Amino acid sequence: MPGRLLAMIAIVLASMLVQARAATVQISMENLEISPAEVSAKVGDTIEWVNKDVFAHTATANNGDFDVSLPAKKSATFVVKKKGAVEYYCRYHPNMKATLKVEP
């Protein structure tokens, strides 16, 4: 029985650790600007784009890794799965550009 308890504690601790490590990185889109324009994250982190404009935007990776739709005044998230620097842009307004740097 103590063994089972220990195992449960271990699982709880482990899940807490994972939660502590996976962060949420917030990026805003306001007045047709992505800010910060360059951001670092780790594999497993959640990227949250917050569209503060009355216009719809997208966060679309140049390499096809992601294509997140951001209706006006809405947020959306994406969990990064692989390392590397990804340039992305808005399909509707290709002058909106930014870079996401994912570390292992």
Next chain:
Amino acid sequence: MFVRWSAAIATIALFVSPAFVQGAGAADKPTDPQIAHIAYTAGVIDINAAKQALKKAKNKDVKAFAQDMVRDHEAVNKQALALVKKLKVTPEDNDTSRTLTKQANDKLAELSKLKGADFDKAYVDNEVAYHKAVDSALETQLIPSADNAELKGLLQTGLKIFQGHEQHAEHVAAELK
């Protein structure tokens, strides 16, 4: 100021915008009520062009682009209306707005005679040229002439939207070739 404006515009006016030139001359520079009217008119023109494209275009990227134009320009114009209401400004019709509208109507009539891929190409090419002309007018004249800070701010957002559309239209045009 208007004279300098027409000089700046004249170089790109070949396609779409003798309006900006013909509207020149009356005053030193456009007033805020005139600027608001011109900016709103420029948006309405693009919405009407997009609505025509939604009926006539064949290519799905062209249709999607037209949909984007309706959505964005309606959003900008909604903001513009809210702002003029807040500032208690009544947009004032003027020669530039009138000529822009007349030319846009001529363009609609011209495009209405085209079909299929010919229409798609003509519409997208005109969108590139039109957005370029409006960008230049915003950058060199309308924004510098605007007195009210909020109006200036909205025009600056409008410029970024229009520049985005110009690039988007260029991408679509490149795909059509």
